[in-house]
Amino acid sequence: MQKSGGNSLFILHFAFCNLHFPMNLFQLVIKQMRQRALGTWLTLFSVMLGMALAVSIMIMRRESKSLFAQTDFGYDILLGPPKGSPLTLTLNTVYHMYTSPGVIPYSIYADMVRGNKPPLPGHPDYHQYVRQAIPFMVGDSYKARRIVGTSPQMFGVDDDGKPVKGTPWHYREDKAYELAAGRVFAPRKFEAVIGSDVADKLGLHVYDPKLSPQENEKSGGAFRATHGMPGPNEKPDIHKPIWNIVGILKPTHTANDRVLFIPFVSLYAIAEHESGMIDQALMKAGLDPTKIPADRIDDVLQTLGIDPQKVPQSVKAKFRMEHKSSAPGTQPASGDVNELMKDAVAPATAPAEEDGEDPDVYHLDEQGNIVPDLPEDEWSLSAILIQSRGTIGQQRLIYNFKVIDDRATAVIPADVMREFFDTFLAGATIMLLVISVLVIVVAAVGILVSIYNSVTARKHEIAILRALGATKNRILVLICIEAALIGLVGGILGLLAGHALAGIGSIFLNRLLGQGINWVAVDRLELLYLFGVVVLATLAGLVPALSAYRTPVATNLVAG
């Protein structure tokens, strides 16, 4: 151990001494530290641990503040479902965490993007409050990466693919999305623009028009969406349509790097999405749609509060198909709807749909654009990202969705995150910081004990140095230098280790949020802390140094 410790101290040795004599105090200290390499390393290690813990907490505290409590998301208002917590809505939209708390009518978005056009009769005029609005629809995934349905305007182009007039949409102050490859998707095509991390980690690339969709899917130029975000043991329900990747975004260092963006309209072209509201109603009532006879669908839908006239035939067809796929002869032909529904209570586990079983619930127009069967007034969105026209616009929108319009709720994500940080993270990190200070104090006591022991063991050596002409002050300085060196080197190693720990934390955060932290930057607080550690270590060394100061030379020379 001594040998390896000695070798490890070589760098130190090199840093503080020239290798030629005369022997200075540093060389003397290093020599003596090398001689007691195990003790030196253990003390260094304890200082390093304390420092690393403190620094990593400081970095996490600082960076989590900038990560969670940032006020700049590129939008100042988030419009989400009326129920559900603002925090869930914000975390879901900004960091793509958790599942969406619900949906809001598409018509709100449609009203917001009318621009200068007068509002529809009976519809509110959002123009004076809303500068830009971006739709946000979630619910599907691809290989555990979230798929977000949105509009091309998010990436600074209009529906025709031309740059938008005025300021493009920002994901951070003065930072608009940029493409690393390809182009932005068309608003009504099965096309996708993917985040840099998705492209990187999943090996996806811009599709090859010469290849078929299936071939592109195989090579990573296209993908099919999976319903929801299935767990590792769940059978994925993969949708039928294939989205061609037409563009790859440059890294934004936000959670959006881990997202696949598709036109929100294309999400309504998925059968399950179209019937989503019906599914939801059936699920709430605990009904198994396959046990409902085809001729009684309308009755059941009506009982559930759904207007059967508004349900497209494609969705109804799905019911019939599902019904056919079960054992038809076993179905009760009850005349009473309630009785029928009682019998149709869903089993614990519904049979998984087979791949490709869904019928198409859309058609393509002559330009090849998607036209969903679901009428536009049935469309829904998970959220709308809004850039308001200043504080007044912001307050009016908040007021509007708080008092007047109960179809949605408006939150200020920056406020939500600030509150979240102050409530949870700030308190927790302060506690951790206190712990880390305690760890440092323990490490300082460790230095004190270690150096005190070494001084006690070295009383004879100190007596020899005194006999060779070393003054008491020299010995005092010698021991204090040793303690300070342990504090400094342990502190620097701890600083590095703390940053490395934060780096690991950043990887985890990146996995969780798609957004890492700046774990490299060293701020003044850390340097101040390092200084404090060195001072504390030196003070810890002062106690044994004073003991050495008083060492009687003659007695200890004889004792040796």
Next chain:
Amino acid sequence: MAMELSGLKKRYVGPDGSVVPVIDIDRFTLASGEQVALVGSSGSGKTTLLHLIAGILTPDSGRILFGEPAGVPQAALAAATLEYQSTTPPVASDTSRRASTIDVCALPEAERDIFRGKQVGYVFQTHHLLPGFTAMENVLLGMSFTGRRADPAWAKHLLEEVGLSQRLDYKPEKLSVGQQQRVAVARALANRPSLVLADEPTGALDPASAQQVLELIRKLCTEVKASLLLVSHDPQITQQLERVVSLKDLNKASK
């Protein structure tokens, strides 16, 4: 350089509060370059005397003067006897009589330490080398506290002189006891001191090694023109020196 003790007294206070006189010397001188053996029984105060001379201990009273007596020819000083008496004891401030004398006892502790580092070479009974340091480093360590520029060439020369030119990078644990003591001798001479104090330097060695070490000490002291005060029990050793002083005769406290 000569050394002169006068009215030197040192007492120890025992654990029971009793006062035990250890050193009580009226006068003792050592001429420049003189090599003197100091003999005495165990507990007669030999080591205490050396510690007092080196400034490791301070006397209760008396003076320890280092320096050239003004107007006294070097040769005359060298020929001075043990019983050399001076009617007026020299003091450090007495510049008219002794321009360059220093009373070690009157120096503040830090200055005494530095003076010891520069002017006194000490060879202990056991080598007292620092274990983590090589032979060369141990010798250089002896030069580290003088405030003067260290002289690696001189250190190397000393180690060559003591026959360790092939062992410069050896740490003490790799050297024999005799070799360790030879390194200690080299270290004592590292600063070209004016006085070498050797406290039973051959006590732990076999006769052959003891003889070697003695010869080395004497040779090197001559080379640097240092006075030598060597404590030993061994008549084989002491009889080789120019003068043998019995502490029993010198020290009233040991009578």
